Structures are given as C-alpha cells and as structure tokens.
Amino acid sequence: MIQYADSITQLESEGAFVVLAKARQMEREGKKIIHLQIGEPDFDTPHNISEAACKAIHAGHTHYAPSGGLPEGREAVAEYMSRTRNVKWSAENAIIMPGCKPLIFCSMVCLINPGDEIIVPNPGYPTYRSVTRFLGAIPVPVKLREENDFRFRVSDLEKLITPKTRMIILNSPENPTGGQLTWEDLEAIYAIANKHDLWVLSDEIYSRIVYDTEFKSIAAIPGAMDRTVAIDGLSKTYAMTGWRLGFACMPKKLADYMFTLAINAFSSTATFTQHAMIEALNGPQDEIDKMVAEFRRRRDVIVDGLNALDGVSCLRPEGAFYVFPNITGTGLTSNQFADLALDKAGVACLSGTAFGEYGEGYVRFSYANSVENIKTALNNIGTMLSDLKK
Ligand SMILES: Cc1ncc(COP(=O)(O)O)c(C=O)c1O
Secondary structure, three states, X not given: OXXXXXXXHHOOOOHHHHHHHHHHHHHHOOOOOEEOOOOOOOOOXXXXXHHHHXXXXXXXXXXXXOOOOOHHHHHHHHHHHHHHHOOOOOHHHEEEEOOHHHHHHHHHHHHOOOOOEEEEEEOOOHHXXXXXXXXXXXXXEEEEXXXXXXXXXXXXXXXXXXXXXXXXXXXXXXXXXXXXXXXXXXXXXXXXXXXXXXXXXEEOOOOOOEOOOOOOOHHHOOOHHHHEEEEEEOOOOOOOHHHOOEXXXXXXXHHHHHHHHHHHHOOOOOHHHHHHHHHHXXXXXXXXXXXXXXXXXXXXXXXXXXXOOOOOEOOOOOEOOEEOOEOHHHOOOHHHHHHHHHHHHOXXXXXXXXXOHHHXXXXXXXXXXXXXXXXXXXXXXXXXXXXXXO
C-alpha cells in the first residue's frame, strides 16, 4: 500500500478555517452569517503600500530575491524591529519569509529535536502545538488564567521545566485571549530560559495592536537576544494577510540556518512584496493609528455587549482584536455555544477548545468586523440564549 509520512498525521487544522468552510457552505444555502471567527483585519491595505508594490512590479522587481530577503529589506526589518523593541539588531539577524507562520514553522524546524518538550500557551494559537507534534516533540501546555488577565503564572511555568525542555513559546498580545505579559513576567520568564538554557520563540504579530499599554518584547531584556526569535509581520498591523509577508530577528547563526532552510523550501519571498514592506515599515503610519483606534471602539462595543448577556462575562483585553468571554454561566460547553451561535444566531465564532483544553468554558470572537455587524451579532446571540431558557 502507498505510504504517507507518520509526521503528517500529527498536523492539525486551524479552527478558524474549519468554521469558515462551514459558514461559507451555509451562505451558499442562502443563510446570512456574521463572521466573527477569522483573525483578519477587514480594512484595506493602506494605499501607499499597494502603490509601492505596483511600482516595484512595473520596475521589474519580479525575479527571485535572496532566500532570507532582499539586503535592503533585511536592513529595514532590523531597523524597524530594533526601533520598536528597543534592541540593537542588524541585517544579518533579520529574515523575511512569506508570513509569520512560515517563520514559526522554520524556526521550530531549526531548533527542535524529536522528544524535546516545548512550552506552549494554552489556550493558544494552535500552530505551536501542531508543529511541535509534527517534529516529534511534546507540547507542554502552560495555562493562561482568566483571573490573571489571561497571563500564565510564572510559578506554573517553572514547574513545567524538565531536562527535556527546549523552548518556551510566547505570544503577547495573545491570540485568542488578547492577554499581554507584563515586563515583570518577561523578566522572570527570561531568567528561567537563561537558567535552563532554553530558546524563546516570541510571536509578536500583534505588537502594534495594543490599547492602554505599551508593547514590550522579551528581546529587550539584556542578554535575551541571544536566545530569542522575535517574529512579527505585515498581516495584522497593516491589514495585509493576503500579501504573505513576515519577518523576524534572531541570533545570526540561526538566521543563517533559516536562510538555507528557505533555499530548500521555497527559494524566496516575493520580491515586490518586500518593496511594499519597506514602504510599510518606513512610510507614514497614520492609517495604522486609525485602524487601532477603530479596533478599540469595536472592542468596547463587543465587551460591553457580551457582559450584558445572561451567563456571559468578558474581560476587556488590551491587545489584539479578540475577546475570549467566559460562557460557563450559560450552561453550554464551548463547542455547544459555538455550534448554536452559527446554526441559530448566524454568528461564526470559535470554541475556546480550538485553542487547547484550557479553552473550555470560553469562546473566541474576533472583532475585525463593523460595529453594526457586531451589534447585530450580539443581539442574535442574546435571542439565542433567551430561546434556550424557554
Ligand atoms: C498568534 C498568531 N501568529 C501568527 C499568525 C499568522 O500570521 P501570518 O499571516 O503572518 O502568517 C496569526 C494569524 O492569525 C496569529 O494569530
């Protein structure tokens, strides 16, 4: 019989894409669905960035780029990452790939051996545990606690470290909770990583979508650069999910391995999108400020609306564009709530368990949708919950 690799069976899909497929099928059948499941800004890419890409295409920047990125692109990434994190990286530390996801995947490929234990936030972005298993390693969940504003306790983390631990994965601001680690958390996490000689993979894709706080990277702690992969990209900040461009800074030796991995996996990131990236990072930023202000307005609408629903309570996150309400008071499980919301209220959202076992009792809404749609969704869910009691 024809064979498949054992490792491929370890990869899991992503809840958002599964629910999207179901919602699209319902739409084809004529049902109206409000999409609060997908982590994608609904704004257009700022015009100056699209213009830069068009200009680059017309200027003939349509050939292979060096695998780790154009020299001027790596320069721009190092400068941007250094400026926004208060760190001093140079171009040799910077790598550009088609999205933050390939950077997560490739850095894990470079750093993880079978049997290693990888600390992953739970509830957390599913790719971390999926890729860990794919590499024959073991994801070790660290619980994000609602009573701790969806941060994990450093004391919990400490208890999970064994001689097999190889890496700690951080994601702050976090998907799905919107929680953010504090500077004190980061210092304590770094001390643990340093003591046990661990890598830190810091997924900072929501670094610019913060409200009442200032974004902080673990890389800014003296010494932390030597064991940190700090990943960011254009998808969320600049509303550019479909452009596929991410970047990261890391120790030079790892960047060299990533360069070689890129040569073998996909040759290079598109050349003209890298030119657009340079404009995004160095051009005017006022569009981003407007998007963040709009996200904040929507966050307040959805948090207030959810807290007004019977059996639902919701923290007011200070980052990303997700809320993670506690739905235990409704008597429904997370899966039941998400299924009913889609079937009865026409609202697509994700069960908290799509992000790991500690997501039970919660659902995730993305508020990357209009205030009008958010209000209709809240109304429909309110009706759904009161119908349940009849
Ligand atoms: C935490 C996190 N990391 C990475 C990604 C993927 O980013 P990209 O589109 O740059 O691959 C997402 C997208 O939802 C995310 O939420």
